[in-house]
Amino acid sequence: MSAAGRMAAGLTIETQGLTKRFGRQLAVDNVDLAVPHGAVFGFLGPNGSGKTTTIRMLLGLAAASAGTVSVLGQPMPQRLQEVLPRVGALVEGPAFYPFLSGTANLRRFDAASRQGMPGTRNARVAAALERVGLSHAAGKRVHAYSLGMKQRLGIANALLSPRELLVLDEPTNGLDPQGTREVRSLVRSLAADGATVFVSSHLLAEVEQICTHAAIMSAGRLVAQGPLEELRRGGEMRIRLLTPDAGTACEVLLRLGMAPERGDAGAGISAAGISAAGRHGAVGHEAGTHRAGSAGPDGEVVTAGAAVAARPVDEAAGAGNPQQVLPKPDLPHPEDIVAELVAARVRVRGFSVERESLEERFVALTGEGFDVAQ
Amino acid sequence: MLAALAAIPVLIAVAVRLSSTVPPGRGPAFLDRITQNGLFVAVTAMLVAVPLFLPLTIGVVAGDTIAGEASLGTLRYLLVAPAGRVRLLLVKYAGALAFCLAAPITVALAGAAIGASLFPIGPVTLLSGDVVQPPEAALRLVLIAAYLAVSLAGLSAIGLFLSTLTVVPVGAMAATVVVSVASQIADQLPQLEWLHPWLFTHYWFGFADVLRQPVLWDSFASNAVLQAGYVAVFGALAYARFVTKDVLS
């Protein structure tokens, strides 16, 4: 983060060159995180990408091999004793003493902190349990809890005292859909109270729904971070064009600065898939190629193109050409593209704009699937 | 664990009660005195417990201190609470020390209780041949328990250190017990005589000096100094290890 970042002064978590090495393996590689104050920050990455290790370093559980960490404006782990009481954390799943009740567990953790005021302990424990909906099971021993209940208890532990920062590592793990929804609303309400929430997850839908910011880890490296909108925009936008005048269309699109791609859309329709690299040149290109490959067997496109518009083209031995284009930031608006096409006498039979979902972006950045990084 | 320790004097007392006379000089020292005076059950039980049972229970308690929390995963939550690593270490060691005190006292109390119920209680003959009344004898028992508590402090520190090395509590427990047994074996080897005064088990049986008249405090003092040395060394090691440790469990 540059001087500009510091001047914003609104960073709740800031790391610079954060690196963790286990023997020869580089678990976290030169990560510069910047979590703005008040953000709900989604920390994304496949399993094994270094998310939890990063969180451990943020919380002073593990020492960084290199780089610096600052949490709530204080260097970590040097000022750990001042910082951690203001931070609630759920790290790598909940862990409790199985033969103590939920209440007893929370009381024990609260007692472990020097700052935990014993006078209000009972009330705070009860309130935290209430907040995660565990009041009914508070007296039960934890070994009788289900995974979801333990998860809730773990979140309750993070909420024992008023916190300025909550670090929740996979908070919805093991929760049923109802619980997942509750956690989401909990996170929103915490953020509404002014807390910064740092949520790590590999579930994109979750992050997309609740986060204002996100960062994406892959194989120990931070590959993207920023406000969610910006991340989405950073992904590819494609237009899909269905036309018998494929050649002309390509020329027009090229002229407009796009990279058209003719593709066979199947069902005998010749197609031109056009893609253009986004901001992340190489990555975008790869992804574009990939999209073109899968566009062909895409039933929906084919059905739409062929059934409604392409049949006459069939006889003309022409081509129904679905074309995909990713506009660069300064590319014309979609309506201008259509206008240009029409002006060039391209018969536009179908036109659509596709934006990547965050999931597609995630896959684009971290590789196909949720394979554990090597 | 304390219940298991309390079972030792009960076992001894019942066995002596059920058997016929114990020939003098056979079996563990003091065993033959039990029929004459029930308080000797406590002394005999402590004597029997010193080489293995007490180190075993101390090993379990001390080995579990950090490794147990680490294996449960609760260690990270204690540290994030934040408990403070040094403070957590001190609290854990204080707990182990409390057990060091509780364990011999349990044996002594259980021994005195079962001894009083199965055998007559009367004036106690000390090693010097002098006779003391039961209240004084009870005080000597407490002194023995205190001696043993001090004796076990060094082992607890070793256990604490071993416990910071691993996330497998059983490993730390076993290692602690093995260390105590190894030290006792080394103490028996004449070839290692130069080493003997440095072994933390060296004065373990010196508690008999409490039963002399007047009490011989030399071994108590030597033992305390030795144990303090072990606590300092292994306490420093445990501190260094735990404060620099990456908590990854």
Add this chain to the structure above:
Amino acid sequence: MNRAWKRWVPAAAVPAVIAAGVLAGSIPARAGDPLPGKSPAGVLTLLGQHSTRTFSGTLEQVSELGLPDLPAGAPSSGPVSAGGPASIIELLTGEHTARIFMDGPAKMRVQVMDRLAERDVIRRDHDVWFYNSKDNSAAHLTLPAFASDLPLQVPGDPGALPGRNGSGQNGPGREGPVPDQSTQAFPTPDDLAAKFLAKVDSSTAVTVGPDVQVAGRAAYSLELAPRTEGTLLARVVIAVDGQTGMPLKVTVSARGQAQPAFEAGFTSLSLAAPDDAMFNFAAPPGATLKELPVPPVPSVPSVPDLPGKPGMTAPDQDPDRVPGDAAELRHRDGPTPTVTGEGWETVVGFAAAPDGQEAQLAETVLKDPLLSQAAVVVPGGRLLSTSLVNVLLTDDGRIFVGMVPADRLQAAAGTA
């Protein structure tokens, strides 16, 4: 990283501090004013004048005679060895501690600290009690009037208590219950000093070494060294208390051995009168009790004119014993021993006698697994070799003892 290394500093510093402390502690402290310089004769006079009869202290005895150590657990866990050779070896190997309380010549208590056990001798006037905690046995003895000032210094080996095990096999010194004949299991520095000083003649060089600290007291260091090379004894150092003249420590060094072969000295000493209750004793309840017969009169002269010198155990087994003390030996029963050599080189030979106690002793010694293990077969018999004393048991049953190399014993056996 730098931070992490700093955390290990205490872990390295603590052992370093301890090591430094140990090293500093091992340097003898030179506390207090130096003692006024004295010539050997002056120290001898000081020693001879001492009349300290009131003190309490802890004595420690260390033997490095080269005999095999007993397993440490044996004395307490095994059945009482009842004064057999095992207990003799026990006292000749390793370390032993005793506490001594004295208040005038008639009140005394010696406590020999055993592992988980204790042997006591308590004397108040004419009443002498022996107590052994191992088998909870007590013995009582009333001293005759003529022995009222008999300095009873050392507890008898408990096994040597009469009636316990048949005295015959325990050697000549153990026959009677007489305190002065009881085994000197725990010689005090005073006893030892007297013994060695009695040997001082023209064959011995007497010098005064640098002052030493013993039990926190400044002491002269009186060194006796044989002028001859023909003895195993290298040097005897007696630490003589600078104030009272009381011997505080006796160190016996053997030739060719860095560590002292035998050392007995106070580790703590108080010249205040002990609590009078220390000298009260009654047989504890449940103890087996023996009343000992009054010591026979003839044994009294066997204590030579040196004060504080009880009789000896069998000569081959007593490191402080100076063989060849013919005057003493003559008092023993059995055949008169032969004496060859002079001074420190004296070799004493005991003739074979079928019913003689020496023969029995030899038998006992050889039957004992530990001793027979220590004895090696040499031409003409078997040799029990220690760094200070050699004992030759010839095949025909004779015994030769001397603080001389083994070949001198063999030579003596050949000529006798």
